[in-house]
């Protein structure tokens with residue numbers, strides 16, 4: 001069944017600004033912000049724990065099952081670092097936010113992440129892990145993937161305008 005409002009996945013390395021961006025976008029559109037990492041934590045959508053990084057390893061099936069009914073209704077902003085476990089049929093646009101190494105480093109330090117976790121995330125950004133994950137997951141599909149810089153306030157405003165425009169001009173079908 002066609003959605004009356006689009007589903008937009010906002011992905012990228014931790015610290016690129018997904019949550020900041022989604023909050024601003026949810027405030028200026030009728031889209032609902034789904035902060036998936038928070039859902040994973042609160043609803044315990046994991047079965048494994050990463051001892052080295054001291055964080056949960058989300059369970060793809062559990063997260064998919066939690067998101068599916070929401071995405072079927074449409075109008076969701078999915079805020080998550082991972083994308084490959086989602087079905088392209090549930091999505092209308094994928095936005096991959098990017099940040100420079102020094103920007104990301106500073107943001108993660110300010111978050112008081114342990115050094116190993118800062119390093120791992122900065123490396124993931126350098127190797128464009130999230131972008132490649134989305135490209136590989138959806139390469140055989142028609143789904144648009146927008147890679148947008150997110151280092152500055154100006155970048156965020158530009159990205160907001162582009163995505164607002166997309167949401168406004170979305171027609172079911």
Ligand code: ADP
Pocket residue numbers: 012013014015016017018019020021107150151152153155156
């Ligand atoms: P994520 O959800 O991807 O982990 P956050 O939205 O929590 O990232 O942002 C991480 C930090 O970077 C926050 O302190 C936020 O204020 C800052 N930030 C995010 N986007 C921008 C931007 N475009 N310009 C400047 N600072 C930003």
Ligand code: MN
Pocket residue numbers: 018019020
């Ligand atoms: Mn976040």
Ligand code: MN
Pocket residue numbers: 087088089
């Ligand atoms: Mn599919």
